[in-house]
Amino acid sequence: MVIDYLDAQVKAGVHIVQVFEAMGEHIDEENFVAYALPSLQRIAAELKSRHPDIPLMGFARDAPYGIDMLQAAGYDVITIDAVASRTGSRETLAAEASKRGATPSGVQGNFDPALLHMETGGDEAAIEAEVRQMLKDFGPQQYIANLGAGLMGKEDPAKVAFLVDCIHRVSEEMIEA
Numbered sequence: 001m002v003i004d005y006l007d008a009q010v011k012a013g014v015h016i017v018q019v020f021e022a023m024g025e026h027i028d029e030e031n032f033v034a035y036a037l038p039s040l041q042r043i044a045a046e047l048k049s050r051h052p053d054i055p056l057m058g059f060a061r062d063a064p065y066g067i068d069m070l071q072a073a074g075y076d077v078i079t080i081d082a083v084a085s086r087t088g089s090r091e092t093l094a095a096e097a098s099k100r101g102a103t104p105s106g107v108q109g110n111f112d113p114a115l116l117h118m119e120t121g122g123d124e125a126a127i128e129a130e131v132r133q134m135l136k137d138f139g140p141q142q143y144i145a146n147l148g149a150g151l152m153g154k155e156d157p158a159k160v161a162f163l164v165d166c167i168h169r170v171s172e173e174m175i176e177a
Contacts, residue, residue, distance in 0.1 A: 002039075003046045012048075016055045018079065019043055024063025030068055037073070044074040057108065061149070064089065068096035068103075076107040082148025086110055086137035106142035110134060113147050116163060118156040124166075127159060131166045140174055 021036050039129045044056055058075030060066035064084035071093050080089045083097055089107060097104040111134055115122040122130070135145065145167045151160070 002043055006043070006047055006119055007050055010051045010054050014054075016057060016077075017047065018057035018059060019068070019075070021058075021060040021063065024060040024066060027063075029063075029065045032060070032063055036060070037066070037069055040070060041073040048074050059109075068092050072100070077108050077142075077144065079108045079146070080148060082110060083110040084148070086109065086134065090138065095149045104142070106144065107138060108144035109146045110138070110148040111146065111163070113149055113151055113155060116151070116155040116159040118154060118159075121156060121159055124159075124162055127163055128166050128170070131144070131163065131170050135167075135174060136169055140171070143146060145171070161167075 002019070006019070009017060019040060021032075021040060024032060024036070028035065040058065040060075047054070047056055053078040056074065057077040057079060058070035058073070059079035059081070060070060062082050062083055066079070067078045067080070067089055078089070078093060080086065089108070089110075090104070093104040093107070101154070111130065114120070115127050115130055121127075131145075135143075138145075
């Protein structure tokens with residue numbers, strides 16, 4: 001069902017698809033490998049077969065132990081959640097790719113959306129400091145700045161707008177430097 005749905009999305013014109021394993025936070029690595037990974041591998045293999053030029057993004061939420069497995073399964077971009085180590089994730093992906101003589105997958109994510117909460121989130125200075133650290137930790141290559149978890153409706157729209165603008169501004173500063 002997932003394969004056919006994503007296939008239809010590509011045929012309708014999407015340029016990239018993301019596969020979520022949203023239950024990663026509820027299962028351990030052994031059960032991830034036994035039950036989730038085979039489906040994730042099948043989805044990636046079939047979509048790559050049908051649409052070899054469409055990038056695949058994989059996200060095993062709260063299961064950082066699975067990022068190298070997603071990469072090995074053929075996902076081009078790995079979404080890193082808010083609990084994972086940024087530099088550790090890059091190192092894990094580089095090590096796995098090196099074993100296969102491949103280039104590491106790109107990464108996406110990791111900004112903690114708690115900083116955007118209306119009542120308890122950070123101020124603009126805290127958001128900017130985290131953006132700068134995130135961009136520094138991940139590095140500018142093969143990286144999509146994004147959240148490490150979804151928005152839940154408790155966020156301040158002004159803080160979300162500031163985050164987006166800040167990512168653009170700080171990225172431009174890094175590129176110029």
